[in-house]
Amino acid sequence: MARVLVLGGGFGGVSAATELSRALGDDHEVILVDRSSHFVMGLRKLWALVGLGRLEDGSRDLSLLRGQGIRFEPREILSIDPAGRGVTTDRGDLAANYLVVALGAEPRPDLVPGLAEHGHNVWAAAGVPALKADLEAFDGGSIVIAIAGMPYTCPPAPFECAMLLDDFLRERGIRGRASITVTTPKPILLPNAGVAGSEWLAEQLAARGISYETGLEVKSVEEGTIDYGDDRLDFDLLIGVPPHRPPPVVAESALAGPRGWVSVDPGTFETSHAGVFAIGDVTKVSLANGLPLPKAGVMADLEGQRVAAAIAARVLGLEPPGLFDGRGFCFLEMSKSTAALIEGSFYARPEPRVVIAGESEDHAGRKHRFEQERLERWFGG
Incomplete structure (x- = not known):
C-alpha cells in the first residue's frame, strides 16, 4: 500500500488530495494535514464585504474529506523532512511514500x-x-x-x-x-x-x-x-x-530556495527531492520574462490535479500525465453582478500571452459556478 501525505488544506492541497483519493481508491492511503479545521473559499472575502453572501457560505469543515476516503489530520506541522518524505507535528511524526507541500503563503x-x-x-x-x-x-x-x-x-x-x-x-x-x-x-x-x-x-x-x-x-x-x-x-x-511570505516551517526546511519559497520543476512541480512535490502559493516558478507564475487559487487547483495524476501514475504503474502547460484563468469582478474573464498562457515565450474577455453578467455567473463546482467536487456540496 502506498501512502501520500498532503500538507495544507487550501485550494492546492484539497484539489490534490481529492484527485488522489479518486485515482488510488481504497488500496492506498491519502492523508491531509492542516492546523485549521476549515477550508475557506478565498473569493468569499470580497463578496462578504459588499453583501454578496457570507464567508461561511464558502467554508467547509475539512473533516468532510473523510467522506472522500481521505484521512484528515488536524495538526500543527513543526518541521518538514523532505529526504524522509515526512513531517513532525504537535501530535507526532508522519511519513509517506510521496509528499505534497501545499502550505500557501502568509500575509x-x-x-x-x-x-x-x-x-x-x-x-x-x-x-x-x-x-x-x-x-x-x-x-x-x-x-x-x-x-x-x-x-x-x-x-x-x-x-x-x-x-x-x-x-x-x-x-x-x-x-x-x-x-x-x-x-x-x-x-x-x-x-x-x-x-x-x-x-x-x-x-x-x-x-x-x-x-x-x-x-x-x-x-x-x-x-x-x-x-x-x-x-x-x-x-x-x-x-x-x-x-506575503512562505510559512516559517517551509522557509526553515531543506525545501526552501531563495527567500524561502520552494523551487520546483515547472512542468511537474516535483522538487529536487524525489517524490516530494510542492504546489500553489508556496512555490516560486519563474516565467520567460522573469516574472513569477501568479499566486492564485485556480493555479493551485490545476497544479494539484497535475501532481495527483503524476503520483497516481507512479503508484499504479501507468504512463505519466503530460507536463503542466502554464495555462490559467480568473474572473475579475467589475461590479456585484459583472466580471471579465482573463485567460493566460503563462509559459509562453518570450512572455506570457494573456487574453481578456470584457465585462459581462455571464462571466460573473461562471465565477459563482466555479465556487459551487469545487465545493461539490471536494466536499460533496
Missing part, C-alpha cells in the same frame, strides 16, 4: 511599519468583519487600497476590491462623497497581464472614477497617512495588501 502586514495598526487586511479572513463594519459606517471620504509589498496572492484582487466598492458605494448613494485610489509599487497595474492588459484595466478603473498610482512603494503608515518616501497620501479608510 505579513507586520513587515510594513504601521500597516497592521492603521489599515485593514482582508487577505486574511479574520480581517473581514472589521472592514465590513467600517464600510457600513462609512459616510464619505478617501478610501485607499495600497499594495504594500510583493508578492501577494490573487494579483487582480486589489482592483476587484476597488470596483466592487465603487458599486457598493453607488448602491448606498454616497459614491459622490467618496474617492477610491489604488496604489502599487509596480510600474504597471497587473504585470502578469502585460502592458496591454494593464492599460485595459486602467481604462476600467478610470471609467468608474477610481484613481490609481504606479511606482509607489509603501515605506510606513501612520494615522491617516501613507508614507511612500518621496510621496505621501492621506486616507480615511485604508485597505492594505500586505506582502
